[in-house]
Each structure stands twice: as structure tokens, then as C-alpha cells.
Amino acid sequence: MHDTKLQVTDHKADLVVIGAGSGGLSAAAGAAMFGLKVVLYEKGEMGGDCLNYGCVPSKALISVAKAAQSARDAGKYGVTLGAPATDWEAVKAYVSQVIETIAPVDSQERFEGLGVTVIREAARFADPDTIVSATSRTRARRIVIATGSTAFIPPIEGLAATPYLTNETIFSMPDFPEHLVILGGGPIGMELAQAFTRLGAKTTIIEMGRALGKSDPDHAAVALGALRAEGVTVLEGHKAVRVSGEGGRIKVHAEHEGAEKLIEGSHLLVAVGRRTMLDGLDLEAGKVDFDRKGVVVGDNLRSGSNSRVWALGDAAGREQFTHVAGWHASVFSRRAFFKQRTKADSLPIPAVTYTSPEVAQIGLMEAEAREQHGDSIATSSFPFHDNDRAVAEGKTLGEAKLVIRKGKLVGASIVGEGAGDIIQILAVAMSNGLKVQDLTNFISPYPTRSEIVKRAASAHFTEALFGKTAKRLVGLLQRIP
Numbered sequence: 001m002h003d004t005k006l007q008v009t010d011h012k013a014d015l016v017v018i019g020a021g022s023g024g025l026s027a028a029a030g031a032a033m034f035g036l037k038v039v040l041y042e043k044g045e046m047g048g049d050c051l052n053y054g055c056v057p058s059k060a061l062i063s064v065a066k067a068a069q070s071a072r073d074a075g076k077y078g079v080t081l082g083a084p085a086t087d088w089e090a091v092k093a094y095v096s097q098v099i100e101t102i103a104p105v106d107s108q109e110r111f112e113g114l115g116v117t118v119i120r121e122a123a124r125f126a127d128p129d130t131i132v133s134a135t136s137r138t139r140a141r142r143i144v145i146a147t148g149s150t151a152f153i154p155p156i157e158g159l160a161a162t163p164y165l166t167n168e169t170i171f172s173m174p175d176f177p178e179h180l181v182i183l184g185g186g187p188i189g190m191e192l193a194q195a196f197t198r199l200g201a202k203t204t205i206i207e208m209g210r211a212l213g214k215s216d217p218d219h220a221a222v223a224l225g226a227l228r229a230e231g232v233t234v235l236e237g238h239k240a241v242r243v244s245g246e247g248g249r250i251k252v253h254a255e256h257e258g259a260e261k262l263i264e265g266s267h268l269l270v271a272v273g274r275r276t277m278l279d280g281l282d283l284e285a286g287k288v289d290f291d292r293k294g295v296v297v298g299d300n301l302r303s304g305s306n307s308r309v310w311a312l313g314d315a316a317g318r319e320q321f322t323h324v325a326g327w328h329a330s331v332f333s334r335r336a337f338f339k340q341r342t343k344a345d346s347l348p349i350p351a352v353t354y355t356s357p358e359v360a361q362i363g364l365m366e367a368e369a370r371e372q373h374g375d376s377i378a379t380s381s382f383p384f385h386d387n388d389r390a391v392a393e394g395k396t397l398g399e400a401k402l403v404i405r406k407g408k409l410v411g412a413s414i415v416g417e418g419a420g421d422i423i424q425i426l427a428v429a430m431s432n433g434l435k436v437q438d439l440t441n442f443i444s445p446y447p448t449r450s451e452i453v454k455r456a457a458s459a460h461f462t463e464a465l466f467g468k469t470a471k472r473l474v475g476l477l478q479r480i481p
């Protein structure tokens with residue numbers, strides 16, 4: 001008889017990282033570049049969700065869909081193109097090629113080149129300072145849990161027995177959907193609904209609350225209007241309660257104002273939020289406290305129950321974005337290696353939904369700000385229809401809205417083409433405590449969509465600048481020769 005027991009290699013490390021996604025890779029790269037001994041465990045694809053099943057494929061698909069939409073819109077510019085036709089195999093090949101282009105940055109080879117020991121196996125705690133996998137046992141001074149999240153599958157009657165797609169399967173599904181029914185009107189649902197509609201599918205979003213419910217309501221409504229105008233059916237206030245069917249014929253029953261409604265489609269996508277991935281980690285053995293949201297950590301990202309352990313990215317149970325996972329890695333490195341006191345909530349976090357128009361936000365939305373600070377809140381807005389570049393491009397939908405308190409930004413929201421790029425300047429302003437006045441005191445190149453920031457900031461001062469007092473002052477100053 002052969003001995004089937006795998007040989008186990010022992011390691012000692014300054015840092016063990018569990019999960020080679022956006023958070024784990026940044027933490028591992030930083031530590032290795034500081035000369036520390038790092039062991040990185042990954043049970044699936046290097047690059048995690050963002051590269052393989054999230055940001056990258058979704059943004060690639062959105063670009064393909066934009067190309068199709070440009071062909072439809074070309075007529076208004078006096079250019080006639082044929083109606084776009086989608087070759088789903090070719091689209092999938094494009095999406096895969098985008099992933100392959102970015103993949104080397106996150107690859108095992110690159111990390112081994114940095115000196116990291118990469119173990120492509122599922123990791124779990126054996127005790128508070130030891131991580132084990134099928135063939136390894138690593139004692140570590142510090143342990144980072146960066147295991148991400150997975151699609152939350154709600155306990156809806158019939159769902160488990162019905163074929164459904166998630167973000168892990170939709171970008172590689174064999175057939176292009178005739179009618180894609182989507183549970184959830186969050187960023188995933190909205191971005192993919194528009195993309196598939198533009199590529200020629202019928203799409204229906206079933207959302208129990210408000211679509212883009214975390215965004216400024218007025219700005220969400222602008223995006224929603226644009227999606228509906230392109231043919232996306234968005235059923236707000238509809239709660240999916242029962243699902244049935246088989247491949248190609250799906251039925252969803254949704255409750256709406258006390259009545260039940262039947263929605264039928266060919267494919268079903270579940271996008272009702274994320275479940276933190278802590279399965280199989282044996283956190284009890286590691287004496288690491290966790291709850292429904294993730295590993296329990298404060299704004300230092302460190303476990304209170306096992307101080308060797310840190311949690312980054314989606315696993316930390318906070319905002320779930322790639323840039324947040326990257327920021328968490330930076331907070332970890334500053335605290336663990338440089339003994340700085342940086343906190344995870346020390347910078348405002350921007351969020352962008354990449355629909356057309358994009359919806360971008362940072363800090364407090366107007367309603368939240370008024371709730372927290374009452375009448376001391378002012379807002380200042382500027383519309384894209386008064387932005388010359390937007391007019392030239394024929395894309396004038398949307399506006400920028402600044403939320404201001406005592407001369408400083410406490411938040412902002414932009415809806416419009418390129419909003420995600422434009423919000424960057426507001427992120428710099430808020431992160432560095434600039435005054436709203438500072439946003440008027442620079443030369444913004446003309447004609448750019450980003451000029452909208454300076455115009456929205458200037459609008460805040462219009463009354464003061466051109467009001468009675470200013471007129472009187474200018475009049476007085478004219479007497480000086």
C-alpha cells in the first residue's frame with residue numbers, strides 16, 4: 001500500500017497573507033519589498049475577485065457595450081453606422097484578453113520574483129500563530145486575512161434548485177441571454193443590466209428597495225432614467241420571494257405593494273450583495289473573533305482577540321472596493337512596519353458606479369450631512385448642460401453637487417459621463433482638508449468636463465461675490481485712483 005499522506009513543509013515567516021486578491025497582494029508586495037519573509041496562500045486564482053470575476057471583466061464588458069451604444073448614437077452626430085450585432089464568443093475573448101493583459105502584475109511568478117513564498121492551497125488556522133494548508137505549516141509573527149467575499153445567495157424559495165448566474169459565472173456563460181433577470185439593483189446589477197442591454201439582451205432588474213440605494217437619490221434617479229431610456233426594466237420596491245424554472249426559462253415571483261408579480265426571463269443573475277469569505281479558515285482555532293460582516297477589527301484593522309491578526313479588504317467587513325482593499329494594505333504596512341497610527345477611516349472613500357452616466361460619490365451625501373450637521377450644511381451644484389465640453393460631446397446629462405460645511409467639503413456627488421475621473425480632484429481636496437475656496441483658485445484647462453468642479457465651487461461664492469456688499473465694496477474701491 002502507498003502512503004497517500006502529503007509531505008508537509010514547515011515555514012517561519014514575518015508575515016503570512018491569506019488571499020491573493022487586491023488587499024493581500026498589496027500587503028505581501030509591500031512586506032517583501034521591505035525585505036521581510038512573506039508566505040502567501042491562495043486557494044483560487046491569483047488576483048482574486050477584482051481581476052478574475054469583478055472590476056476587470058465588468059469594466060471590459062462595459063467598454064464593449066459602450067462601443068455598441070456609440071454605433072447606435074452615431075446618427076445624432078451625422079454619422080450613419082449599421083445596427084450593432086453581438087458575437088458573444090468574441091466579446092468573451094476580449095474580456096479574457098483584458099484579464100490576461102493585467103494578470104502578470106498579480107501572478108505567482110511576479111510575487112516569487114519579489115521573494116514571496118506562494119502556496120496555491122486553502123489555508124486555515126491551526127492555532128493563534130500557525131497557518132496550515134495541505135502541504136505546509138507556517139508559524140508567523142503577523143497574519144493578514146484578506147480572503148475577500150463571494151456573492152451572497154439569499155434564502156429565496158426555489159433558488160437553490162434553479163440555475164442562476166453570479167459574478168463568477170456571468171462573464172463566461174455559454175450563451176448570450178435573451179432576457180437577463182437580475183436580482184438586486186446595486187452597482188453589480190445596474191452596471192451589468194446596462195451592458196447586456198446595450199449588447200442586445202432584454203434585461204429586468206428586481207430591486208426590493210431603491211436602485212443605487214447608497215447614492216444621492218437625485219443622482220441615482222438620473223442614472224436610472226438613462227438606463228430605462230435605453231430599455232432596462234427596473235422594478236424598484238419589488239422583493240424577490242420565489243424562483244423556479246430551468247435553463248432558458250426562469251420565473252421570479254416578486255412582492256410589490258402587497259401583491260405578487262411574475263417576471264419571466266431566460267437567465268437569472270443574483271447580485272444582492274456579498275458574503276464575506278471566512279469559510280474553512282477555522283478562526284476559532286486562531287482565536288480570531290468574527291461576525292456576519294467579517295473579521296471583527298477596529299479602524300486599526302487589527303483583531304482585538306488575536307493581536308497578530310489583521311483583516312484587509314472585503315474580509316474586514318467595511319466598504320467593499322478594490323481601492324479600499326489597497327488602502328487597507330497601506331494602513332496595515334504603515335501601522336505594522338512603521339509604527340504609524342494611520343486609521344482605516346482617516347481618509348474619505350470614493351465610490352463609483354460605472355453606468356452611463358457614471359455615479360460617483362465621496363464623503364457624506366446631502367441627506368446624511370443634514371442629518372448629522374443640520375442647518376450648517378450648504379450645497380452647491382453645477383450642471384453638465386452648462387459645461388462646454390459636455391455640450392460639444394452631446395453628453396450633457398447630470399451635475400456635480402458639493403456638500404459643504406464651514407467652507408470645507410464634507411461630501412460630493414457627481415452624475416455624468418466621466419464622473420469617476422472627475423471625483424478624483426474632490427478626493428484630493430477632502431483628503432487634504434482643502435477649503436472650497438481652494439477649488440476656485442487654480443486654472444482649469446478649457447474645455448474639460450472636470451471644469452465642473454471649479455464651477456460648482458465658484459457657484460458657492462456667487463452670492464457673496466456679486467451681492468450688494470461686494471458691489472458696494474467695488475464701488476468704493478473705484479474711488480482709489
Ligand SMILES: Cc1cc2nc3c(=O)[nH]c(=O)nc-3n(C[C@H](O)[C@H](O)[C@H](O)COP(=O)(O)OP(=O)(O)OC[C@H]3O[C@@H](n4cnc5c(N)ncnc54)[C@H](O)[C@@H]3O)c2cc1C
Nearest residue numbers: 019021022023043044048049054123148313314320321322
Ligand atoms: C462584479 C463586480 C464588479 C466590481 N467592480 C468593482 C469596481 O469597479 N471597483 C472597485 O473598487 N471594486 C469593484 N468590485 C469589488 C472588488 O472586486 C472587491 O472589493 C475586491 O476584489 C476585494 O479585494 P480583496 O483582496 O478583499 O478580496 P478578493 O479580491 O476577493 O481576494 C480574496 C482571495 O482570497 C482567496 N481565499 C479565500 N479564502 C482563502 C483561504 N482559506 N485560503 C487561501 N486563499 C483564500 C480567494 O480565492 C481570493 O482569491 C467589484 C466586485 C464585483 C463582484
Ligand SMILES: NC(=O)c1ccc[n+]([C@@H]2O[C@H](COP(=O)([O-])OP(=O)(O)OC[C@H]3O[C@@H](n4cnc5c(N)ncnc54)[C@H](O)[C@@H]3O)[C@@H](O)[C@H]2O)c1
Nearest residue numbers: 184185186187188206207208239240271272273320352353
Ligand atoms: N463600481 C464599483 O465600484 C462596484 C461594482 C460592483 C460591485 N461593487 C462592490 O460589490 C458590492 C456588491 O454589489 P451588489 O450590487 O451585489 O450589492 P449591493 O449590496 O450594493 O446591492 C444589492 C441590492 O440588492 C437588493 N436586494 C437584496 N435582496 C433582494 C431581494 N430578495 N429582492 C430584490 N432585491 C434585493 C438590495 O436592496 C440592494 O439594493 C458593492 O456594494 C460594492 O462594494 C463595486
